Amino acid sequence: MKIAQWMQHSGVAFGTSGARGLVSAMKDSVCFAYTVGYLRHLASLGEFAPGASVAVAGDLRPSTPRILRACAAAIRYMDGVPVFCGYVPTPALCLHAFAQGMPSLMVTGSHIPADRNGIKFNRARGEFLKPDEAAMRELDVSLPDGWFDTQGTLTAPPDLPPVTDVVPGFVARYRDFFGPDALAGLKLGVYQHSAVGRDVLVQIVEALGATAVPLGRMDSFIPVDTEAVRPEDAALAREWAADGTLDGILTTDGDSDRPLLADRHGAWLRGDVLGILAARFLAARAVATPVSSNTALEQAGFAHTVQRTRIGSPYVVAAMTQAAGDGHEPSVGYEANGGFLLASPVTRGGRTLAALPTRDSVLPMICALVAAREAGTDLAGLVATLPRRFTLSDRLKDMPTARSTAHIAALRHDPAQGADALGLTDACGALAHVDETDGLRMTFAGGEVIHLRPSGNAPELRVYVEAANPERAAQLLHTGLEAVSAWR
Secondary structure (H helix, E strand, O other): OOOOHHHHOOEEEEEOEEEEEEEEOOOHHHHHHHHHHHHHHHHHHOOOOOOOOOOOOOOEOOHHHHHHHHHHHHHHOOEEEEEEEOOOOOHHHHHHHHHHOOEEEEEOOOOOOEEEEEEEOOOOOOOOHHHHHHHOOOOOOOOOOOOOOOOOOOOOOOOOOOOOOHHHHHHHHHHHOOOOOOOOOOEEEEEEOOOOOOOHHHHHHHHOOOOOEEEEEOOOOOOOOOOOOHHHHHHHHHHHOOOOOOEEEEEEEOOOEEEEEEEOOOOOOOHHHHHHHHHHHHOOOOOEEEOOOOHHHHHOOOOOEEEEEOOOOOHHHHHHHHHHHHHOOOOEEEEOOEEEEEOEEEEEEEEEEEEEEEEOOOHHHHHHHHHHHOOOOOOHHOOOOOOOOOOEEEEEEOOHHHHHHHHHHHHHHHHHHHHHHHHHHHHHHEEEEOOOOOHHHHHHOOOOOOEEEEEEOOOOOEEEEEEEOHHHHHHHHHHHHHHHHHHH
């Protein structure tokens, strides 16, 4: 059966980054089949052969160990050698695997609830891109006789190998580039919740000279979304910052590849603002970012080349890699959720940071903190140096993808009439421009933006807005969510 058929029957399909679905649908047999298909695709590219090592790691969801064992079983079935890197951040896994020229996979659902999970596949030296996904879909995979019961559960699940510790190299990456005193004198909160990198982030902050204050550690999985911050997380940050002793608060999503950084007042910075600050600090000549990211990037004027992409790191990777290949270096990418990627090495102050073409949560947060220190200000002051454009986003939960896709398709047919019917022209003025790069992004006469897009990871409809001040952005977000709520 082709992998495409496995996906159709199981409901576990490729999203914006890897295959994701309900834990109940991610049976051992499904995860095994996908891993076999992944390795067969890599074999066709010369990146996997019998005897080759494949690195694996996972996040802290309750379902992750079981799925890891199914993936390890598939690697052994293909005569590969699983290298278990433990429960570590996705970028820590990738840093190690890319340096070794080793394929790798991360079992994670990122920020989505614990009743869902996923597998993110990587090639030997970079992310699994959309052409790879398309090729993998066409591969036929059958299960070996006797390995699974009638429920699709492994009859003899293997033990995972002893852990190969990749954390020291990950910590050294930032210490060696920024220096051991880069954050000296700062007191930084680290919101740990259930992020897989919660202890690693403390190590990195301390390795750069700051005092780390662990906060909010949880035993159960918490779906912290760095793009649509939960009200309770906004309240927690304000509470922790209230005594004025913290210079900032750092955290990440579940697999610790997307950052969330708050200033000393407990205000979380938007990921696309953080991306601009990091790109500017690194003197990037080329920047790739999704169409949903803040347009202050273009107005800031430091990048020679800006490429707007569909949402998802594979699209950003492809665009920034092309820019680097065209000679535009340093070439970087970032997403509205904060994930930051390096397509080429960066040299600053005589120190060089190697390329890491996958989402990195740590780099943009450290860049912003160091940039603020060098400018003699704090994070809020640093953000104030950017053009005044403000973005917000949220999601309409429990919105089946097929339904939201159908409504957006109808809206595309006549966007002006559709925007009027939704009451958006009354709120924003005449529709001036429509961008269909990913979903439907509507720009109105006054420059305000409402962008509608089905999530690639969960049954949710994403709503993105942009305006000239935060109050108006909040109004627009409410307007957008109200307008599409009738679709559910």
